[in-house]
Amino acid sequence: MAQSRAVTGLHDVELAALAAAGDRAAFGELVRRHGSAVRGLLRRMGAQPSTADDIAQDAFLTAFERIAEFRGEGTFAAWVKRIAARLYVRKWRKDSRMTDEVEQDDEGHGGEVSTVSRIDLDEAMKSLSEQERLCVSLCYGAGLSHAEAAETIGAPLGTVKSHVKRGLDKLRLRLAPAEGAGRDAERQGHV
Known part of the structure; x- marks a missing residue:
């Protein structure tokens, strides 16, 4: 319990560094802080709510796997949103290839x-x-x-x-x- 309270007071860059060192609670705090913003972006991009949830989850999994690449030059939120946006675009392109009627x-x-x-x-x-x-x-x-x-x-x-x-x-x-x-x-x- 004390450990979960300790991560809530840390800055995103500190949480990312802890997550890169293997601290899952630190990454969990990043997901808690930014999950709804990522899902909101995906919904504004056109994703249905369930698709937005799925892609947001995939984006955070990708972010977790690549957390060592986050250098803190921008915000963590912007970094994970870029990942999510790119995942959505891939899905969108795949779906667009399946049907010519979208446009x-x-x-x-x-x-x-x-x-x-x-x-x-x-x-x-x-x-x-x-x-x-x-x-x-x-x-x-x-x-x-x-x-x-x-x-x-x-x-x-x-x-x-x-x-x-x-x-x-x-x-x-x-x-x-x-x-x-x-x-x-x-x-x-x-x-």
């Missing part, structure tokens, strides 16, 4: 606008095409550069940049307050 299906759903006045980011992400969602999630959720995202999904850099730009433009439109609401707030002196 056509997503293009038909990409522009729908919900009538609900309050839309959160997860709902807005669902309005993007699969490629836009993937590229935006890799670049902004997993912290990859455009070039790293292009390499990860095997697409030209310009294509990734286009998907990110279109995706961000769609998100801005979806998440922006209604045009009249902004003017009303300005008139009342609230903005």
